Amino acid sequence: MINGNLKATYAADERVLNNSYKQAFVYGTMLALAFFAAFANEYMILIACKMGILLIAVVGVNILTGYTGLVSLGHGAFVALGAYTVTMLDNGLTGIIPNQFMFFVVVPIAIAVTALIGVLVGLPSLRVKGLYLAVATLAANFIVIFLIEQDAFAPWTGGVVGIDTPDANLLGWVLDTNREMFILISVVAFTSLLAAQNLIRTRVGRAFIAIRDRDYSAEILGISLLRYKLTSFALSAAYCGLAGAMFAFFYSRILPEQFELDLSLELVAALIVGGMGRTMGPVFGVMVIVMMPEVIKVFAAYFTGGDAASARYISPLQEIAFGLLLVFFLLKEPLGINHITDRILRAANRWPFARG
Amino acid sequence: MLKIEDLHLSFGGIKALQGISFEAKPGEITGVIGPNGAGKTSLFNAISGFYKPDRGKVYFEGRDITDLSPDKRAELGLARTFQNIALFRGMTVLDNIKLGGHTRLKTNVWQALRYFGKAQKEELELRRDIEERVIDFLEIDHIRKYPITMLPYGLQKRVELGRALAMQPKVLMLDEPVAGMNREETADMARFILDVQEQFGTTILLVEHDMHMVMDICSHIVVLNFGQQIASGTPAEVSGNEDVIEAYLGAAA
Known part of the structure; x- marks a missing residue:
C-alpha cells in the first residue's frame, strides 16, 4: 500500500530515497552487506568482490550508454588503463611516496588519466552515432591492449605475461585479504552508485538524458552537445578507471587478456540485462552476469556427477547461456530486470487494487 | 528585440x-x-x-x-517550441521543465556527483521557481510526476510551452x-x-x-x-x- 508518500517540502520530494520502500531496501541491503562481510565464506566473498568491481564499471557504462545514449564497446580499455596505471604508478612511486598514502595518490591519478583518454575516445561521438560509434570505440579496446602487450613497454607493463599488483594500503591498513578488499569494494561501489544517482538528478545528468532523448531539442535549451558528450565519456571512463584500480588491488596479478573485448561486451551485456538508464539497472545486471557461470557450474556438476571429462563442456555452455540470456532480454524485456522490479513495486503500491 | x-x-x-x-x-x-x-x-x-x-x-x-x-x-x-512536439520522452514532466532552467544553473560535474551543498541549493531553488512560475501558471500541477508518454497531445504541447518558459x-x-x-x-x-x-x-x-x-x-x-x-x-x-x-x-x- 502507498505510504510514506506525503511530502511537505521540495527538499523531501527531491530525495533519492523518497519513499519507505526505497529506504527499507537500501538500509536493508547495507545491513545485509555488513553481515555478509562478517560471515560469508571465502568463495562467496570472491564472487561478491567480482560483482562489486564489475558494478563500478557498469555504473560508468550506464552513464554513457544508458543516460547519454552513446553506445561504447571499448570500455574494457578503460578498466585496463585504470588497473595498469595504478600498478605502474605504485611500482614507480615506491620510496617516493610513503606506502600508507599511496592509495590516495595513485587512485585519483588513475581516474584522471582514464577520464582524459575517455575524452579522446569520445571525440568520434560528435560525428557518428549508434553502431558506427560502437565500432569506433571498439578500436580503443584493441589499441590499449596492443600497447600494453608491446615488448617495448614490457619493463613497465609486464607485457603479455602480466604484472604483479600491489595491495591497497589505506593509511597503514593493508588490505591483503579478500574479506578486507570486499569492505573497500562495497564502500566504493555504493559511493559510485550514489554519485551516479546524484548526477542524474541534477543539471549535468538531465542534460545527458536530454541528449539521449532528442539532441536538437537539447541544443535549443542551451545544452552544448560537444561539451556534454565529452563529459559523459570522461565520466564513464573515470568510473571504469576506478573499477580497474579496484581490480588491480583485488587480484594479485593482472594480464592484458583479462581486459579484451570480452570484458567490454560483458559490461554492455550486464547493462542490457539489468536495465539501461536506471540507477539499479547495473546492480541487477551485474548480479545475473556474475552468478550465471556459477549456476551453470552447479548444474553441470549435478548432471554429470562431477565427471572430470565433462568439465570441458562448461566453458562453451557458459557462452551459449550468455548469448541466450542477451537474446531473451532484448526480445522479451528490453528494459531489463529493473523494469520487472518496477512492475512488482507498482503492483505492491496499489495493492489491494487492480494492478494496471 | x-x-x-x-x-x-x-x-x-x-x-x-x-x-x-x-x-x-x-x-x-x-x-x-x-x-x-x-x-x-x-x-x-x-x-x-x-x-x-x-x-x-x-x-x-x-x-x-x-x-x-x-x-x-x-x-x-531565445526559446522555442517545435511543431512536432520535441519533449524528452524518457523523462517526467517535471524533469522536462527543469531542463528549461539548464542555462541558468551553474552546478558543475564535481558538485553534481556530491549533490549536497551548492548543487542541492541550486536544484531546490530551481524546483521552487518552476513550481511557482511555470507549473502553477500553466495549471499542470496534477501531472508533474507523469512520464511524457502518458500525456495526451494537448497537455504535451502545454508542457513544451512550460519548458520554454522555464528558460525565462x-x-x-x-x-x-x-x-x-x-x-x-x-x-x-x-x-x-x-x-x-x-x-x-x-x-x-x-x-x-x-x-x-x-x-x-x-x-x-x-x-x-x-x-x-x-x-x-x-x-x-x-x-x-x-x-x-x-x-x-x-x-x-
Whole structure:
C-alpha cells in the first residue's frame, strides 16, 4: 500500500530515497552487506568482490550508454588503463611516496588519466552515432591492449605475461585479504552508485538524458552537445578507471587478456540485462552476469556427477547461456530486470487494487 | 528585440526563404503565417540556429547572432517550441521543465556527483521557481510526476510551452502551438500565450495556421508565400491585403 508518500517540502520530494520502500531496501541491503562481510565464506566473498568491481564499471557504462545514449564497446580499455596505471604508478612511486598514502595518490591519478583518454575516445561521438560509434570505440579496446602487450613497454607493463599488483594500503591498513578488499569494494561501489544517482538528478545528468532523448531539442535549451558528450565519456571512463584500480588491488596479478573485448561486451551485456538508464539497472545486471557461470557450474556438476571429462563442456555452455540470456532480454524485456522490479513495486503500491 | 534582415536560405535549388525582413517588437506578439511550404518553419530554424542562412542577418537585442550555435542563442534568452512536439520522452514532466532552467544553473560535474551543498541549493531553488512560475501558471500541477508518454497531445504541447518558459526567455518562438487542437484546447492555449505576454512581458513570435487565433492575439503579422514575404502589418491590414487573399484562396476568377 502507498505510504510514506506525503511530502511537505521540495527538499523531501527531491530525495533519492523518497519513499519507505526505497529506504527499507537500501538500509536493508547495507545491513545485509555488513553481515555478509562478517560471515560469508571465502568463495562467496570472491564472487561478491567480482560483482562489486564489475558494478563500478557498469555504473560508468550506464552513464554513457544508458543516460547519454552513446553506445561504447571499448570500455574494457578503460578498466585496463585504470588497473595498469595504478600498478605502474605504485611500482614507480615506491620510496617516493610513503606506502600508507599511496592509495590516495595513485587512485585519483588513475581516474584522471582514464577520464582524459575517455575524452579522446569520445571525440568520434560528435560525428557518428549508434553502431558506427560502437565500432569506433571498439578500436580503443584493441589499441590499449596492443600497447600494453608491446615488448617495448614490457619493463613497465609486464607485457603479455602480466604484472604483479600491489595491495591497497589505506593509511597503514593493508588490505591483503579478500574479506578486507570486499569492505573497500562495497564502500566504493555504493559511493559510485550514489554519485551516479546524484548526477542524474541534477543539471549535468538531465542534460545527458536530454541528449539521449532528442539532441536538437537539447541544443535549443542551451545544452552544448560537444561539451556534454565529452563529459559523459570522461565520466564513464573515470568510473571504469576506478573499477580497474579496484581490480588491480583485488587480484594479485593482472594480464592484458583479462581486459579484451570480452570484458567490454560483458559490461554492455550486464547493462542490457539489468536495465539501461536506471540507477539499479547495473546492480541487477551485474548480479545475473556474475552468478550465471556459477549456476551453470552447479548444474553441470549435478548432471554429470562431477565427471572430470565433462568439465570441458562448461566453458562453451557458459557462452551459449550468455548469448541466450542477451537474446531473451532484448526480445522479451528490453528494459531489463529493473523494469520487472518496477512492475512488482507498482503492483505492491496499489495493492489491494487492480494492478494496471 | 528580434530583427530579421534580408534573410535568404536555400536547399540546393529550392529557395526556401528569399529576403525576409521584419522586426518582433519588445513585449508584442508577432505572427508569421502562410500556406503550407511557405517557409515558416525554415524561418524559425534559421532564427534558432539550426539552418545557416545564405545571406542576411539575425539580430537579437541589437546584437548580430547569425553565426551563433543554437545553444549559445538559448543562453542569450531565445526559446522555442517545435511543431512536432520535441519533449524528452524518457523523462517526467517535471524533469522536462527543469531542463528549461539548464542555462541558468551553474552546478558543475564535481558538485553534481556530491549533490549536497551548492548543487542541492541550486536544484531546490530551481524546483521552487518552476513550481511557482511555470507549473502553477500553466495549471499542470496534477501531472508533474507523469512520464511524457502518458500525456495526451494537448497537455504535451502545454508542457513544451512550460519548458520554454522555464528558460525565462526574452523572446519566445512558438511553432504552431495549437496545431491539431480542438476549439477548447485552442482557447486555453491562446489564453496562456496572452498571459505569458502580460505577466512576463515576453516578446513572442508565433507561427500558426489557425487564423482566428492569429488575428485575435497578434499585434503584427508577417505573411510568407513560397519563401517570399508578401505582406506585413496589423491583422486588419493583412487580412485586407489582396496578395494575402490570393495566396490563401487563389485569384478571383
